[in-house]
Amino acid sequence: MGQRLRAIFADYDWRSDPNKPFQRTSYLELLLTRNLSLNDEMTVRMELANEELRAGRSERAVEAMETLVKHIQPHLSEIPKQMQAEIHQLLALSYLRLGEQENCVGMHNALSCNFPLRGGGIHTKTRGAEGAVREYAIALELNPASNLCRWLLNLAYMQLGRYPQDVPKKWLAPPRLFESEYDIGFFPDVAMLAGADVFERSGGVLIEDFDGDGLLDIMLSSSGPLDPMHFLHNNGDGTFTDRTREAGLADEVGGLNMVLTDYNNDGHPDVLVLRGGWWGKYGEYPMSLLRNNGDGTFDDVTEEAGLLFTGPGQTAAWADYDGDGWLDLFVGHESRPGDEHPSQLFHNNHDGTFTEVKAPSGSGTEMESSLGSNLGFVKGVAWGDYNNDGWPDLYVSTMFGPSYLFRNDGPRDPQHSRNGEWKFTDVTKQAGLGGKRYTFPTWFFDYDNDGWLDIFAGGYSTTSMEDVGSFELGKPHHASVSHLYRNNHDGTFTDEPHAAGLDRAITVMGAGFGDLDDDGWLDVYLGLGDPSFEALLPNRMFRNDEGRYFQDVTTAGGFGNLQKGHAIAFADLEGNGNEDVFEELGGAYPGDGFHAALYRNPGHGNHWITLALQGVKTNRAAYGARIKVTIQDGGRERSVYRAVGSVSSFGGNPMEQHIGLGKANVVQSVEIWWPVSGTRQVFHNVAVDRTYHVREDRNALEPVAVKTFEIGKTKVAMPMHEHAHH
Numbered sequence: 001m002g003q004r005l006r007a008i009f010a011d012y013d014w015r016s017d018p019n020k021p022f023q024r025t026s027y028l029e030l031l032l033t034r035n036l037s038l039n040d041e042m043t044v045r046m047e048l049a050n051e052e053l054r055a056g057r058s059e060r061a062v063e064a065m066e067t068l069v070k071h072i073q074p075h076l077s078e079i080p081k082q083m084q085a086e087i088h089q090l091l092a093l094s095y096l097r098l099g100e101q102e103n104c105v106g107m108h109n110a111l112s113c114n115f116p117l118r119g120g121g122i123h124t125k126t127r128g129a130e131g132a133v134r135e136y137a138i139a140l141e142l143n144p145a146s147n148l149c150r151w152l153l154n155l156a157y158m159q160l161g162r163y164p165q166d167v168p169k170k171w172l173a174p175p176r177l178f179e180s181e182y183d184i185g186f187f188p189d190v191a192m193l194a195g196a197d198v199f200e201r202s203g204g205v206l207i208e209d210f211d212g213d214g215l216l217d218i219m220l221s222s223s224g225p226l227d228p229m230h231f232l233h234n235n236g237d238g239t240f241t242d243r244t245r246e247a248g249l250a251d252e253v254g255g256l257n258m259v260l261t262d263y264n265n266d267g268h269p270d271v272l273v274l275r276g277g278w279w280g281k282y283g284e285y286p287m288s289l290l291r292n293n294g295d296g297t298f299d300d301v302t303e304e305a306g307l308l309f310t311g312p313g314q315t316a317a318w319a320d321y322d323g324d325g326w327l328d329l330f331v332g333h334e335s336r337p338g339d340e341h342p343s344q345l346f347h348n349n350h351d352g353t354f355t356e357v358k359a360p361s362g363s364g365t366e367m368e369s370s371l372g373s374n375l376g377f378v379k380g381v382a383w384g385d386y387n388n389d390g391w392p393d394l395y396v397s398t399m400f401g402p403s404y405l406f407r408n409d410g411p412r413d414p415q416h417s418r419n420g421e422w423k424f425t426d427v428t429k430q431a432g433l434g435g436k437r438y439t440f441p442t443w444f445f446d447y448d449n450d451g452w453l454d455i456f457a458g459g460y461s462t463t464s465m466e467d468v469g470s471f472e473l474g475k476p477h478h479a480s481v482s483h484l485y486r487n488n489h490d491g492t493f494t495d496e497p498h499a500a501g502l503d504r505a506i507t508v509m510g511a512g513f514g515d516l517d518d519d520g521w522l523d524v525y526l527g528l529g530d531p532s533f534e535a536l537l538p539n540r541m542f543r544n545d546e547g548r549y550f551q552d553v554t555t556a557g558g559f560g561n562l563q564k565g566h567a568i569a570f571a572d573l574e575g576n577g578n579e580d581v582f583e584e585l586g587g588a589y590p591g592d593g594f595h596a597a598l599y600r601n602p603g604h605g606n607h608w609i610t611l612a613l614q615g616v617k618t619n620r621a622a623y624g625a626r627i628k629v630t631i632q633d634g635g636r637e638r639s640v641y642r643a644v645g646s647v648s649s650f651g652g653n654p655m656e657q658h659i660g661l662g663k664a665n666v667v668q669s670v671e672i673w674w675p676v677s678g679t680r681q682v683f684h685n686v687a688v689d690r691t692y693h694v695r696e697d698r699n700a701l702e703p704v705a706v707k708t709f710e711i712g713k714t715k716v717a718m719p720m721h722e723h724a725h726h
């Protein structure tokens with residue numbers, strides 16, 4: 001596969017492939033040796049600075065722009081103020097990026113780029129931030145209306161440790177804008193202590209026990225066509241070891257996202273890697289299906305599985321749509337006018353291969369779909385049984401058109417369901433989900449614990465980078481926001497006003513959910529940003545306040561890293577009952593890499609159980625199974641619900657289900673419904689703070705011994721306080 005991927009990359013034209021800025025800088029430098037008019041020189045030098053930033057050479061971007069500023073000095077009367085402002089703004093950005101690279105990357109520590117900047121987040125090499133302060137001030141004098149320049153000026157002062165006291169009052173972003181609504185406790189970034197601070201671009205992350213030793217490992221991909229994957233083996237002592245080469249993954253380059261599965265029902269978690277997203281005609285890369293051999297190694301079986309297809313995309317989801325006990329696959333592709341890539345539905349043949357499901361012959365009176373049609377610029381897909389009829393339905397999130405809800409109506413001919421055509425009906429409008437939304441990541445989850453799956457869709461579009469500044473300063477903006485669709489139990493959804501608080505984030509890319517404080521309510525972490533280097537927004541964490549509202553806990557918890565927030569996974573890595581949060585950080589361009597973060601959960605004194613489900617008639621990974629846990633918490637009875645499976649379209653939590661129980665010190669009942677057999681298991685008086693294994697054909701909860709450890713407290717690592725000043 002690596003040979004094939006490298007050949008595709010080599011074949012693309014450097015003049016317009018977004019992944020080849022280095023060649024373009026050489027061409028632009030050649031242009032500057034010619035006798036250019038002032039206008040042409042401004043155009044070429046600004047483009048050169050942008051390409052140098054994309055290539056990661058911020059110092060050269062500064063040089064290009066400083067030279068331009070000198071050259072225009074004698075001609076200022078001929079240059080409109082707006083153009084002058086843009087020149088100083090690009091110079092300021094080049095300085096800002098230089099400061100990030102020299103400090104947050106070059107002298108990385110646990111508080112680097114963690115908003116609001118303090119302690120180790122303050123820059124000790126100050127030339128970048130000082131240049132940014134100077135140039136943003138000039139840009140603002142020329143264009144006082146720029147909220148983006150104002151926001152980034154505040155950040156530059158913060159980098160110098162001079163916010164808020166030294167920021168000119170007319171440009172100050174008041175500190176109250178960034179206050180949390182609830183004290184969730186501080187989650188320190190322990191990625192460096194754990195050896196998990198992988199430095200890559202935007203990509204995918206999966207957390208799962210890939211080698212069967214009872215410990216959760218971490219797998220990462222990075223979107224650059226030649227970027228490596230990383231397989232981080234959990235050593236069981238608070239550290240991880242990179243075993244990418246030993247795992248047979250050294251040749252698996254590129255990958256904007258990954259999706260977890262067990263496609264062959266052997267109990268070893270497999271991985272689907274997706275490539276080419278955003279790049280259009282320069283994204284004609286194949287996906288990879290990586291079969292887990294059960295011994296810590298993987299084989300690329302894409303071709304033999306019948307999945308060797310190319311096309312830009314980064315989203316896919318697994319579900320047993322026809323109830324035969326084997327996981328099928330839907331892959332969303334990105335189509336634009338003149339560059340069309342239909343999405344694809346693949347049926348699992350039970351023998352390690354897949355067959356693409358083609359459009360049905362003839363069409364009924366309702367709009368029916370094979371799901372293999374051109375659905376537009378698909379950015380997120382998720383399976384979930386929203387109407388509780390036992391069949392997984394599909395939600396498709398798109399960027400530039402409508403999103404879709406396809407209801408799974410079962411076999412067209414119930415008498416021959418195994419070999420016949422399947423019926424999916426587009427119920428988007430009747431479900432109340434119609435209209436353009438400009439959304440990206442999406443999932444089904446039961447955020448209000450009523451037993452019915454709701455839908456989240458993260459907003460992603462701006463009219464310009466000015467929206468970033470306006471949003472962060474609390475001013476009116478034109479960016480699209482997230483949507484939370486509450487299930488009305490009758491086939492329709494209500495678009496919750498302000499998404500119950502989740503609309504307080506823009507440019508949502510990576511995203512995920514879990515339970516930060518073990519209260520049984522699912523919390524949401526949104527990774528923000530877009531390819532522009534000006535898209536510096538703190539990533540946002542929201543705590544679910546009993547299904548009523550999502551409280552912003554970003555700054556209290558320490559989750560507000562300013563770098564591009566990409567794949568996110570919640571997992572109890574230490575085995576202590578608290579879900580930690582792993583986030584891959586980094587942007588789209590070769591020069592926009594960053595260190596991954598691992599936010600360690602400090603604990604909140606609540607109880608929990610973890611259920612590892614094993615299907616027998618149902619698919620082995622138990623995707624599609626439903627869980628109901630009933631507890632007495634604070635003197636009242638309540639239930640917590642979970643849906644097992646490929647429910648998130650970006651990043652991947654472990655297959656085991658971690659369930660917070662609040663203050664309940666015993667579980668009244670655990671109820672599990674298995675979709676293929678229809679079996680409903682009920683277990684009473686279950687002990688808390690334990691992990692259990694559950695098989696579909698055994699009416700018993702089997703306790704599982706879990707090794708616990710604390711990251712940063714092993715014999716090989718120094719005590720955490722000794723690291724504080726590094």
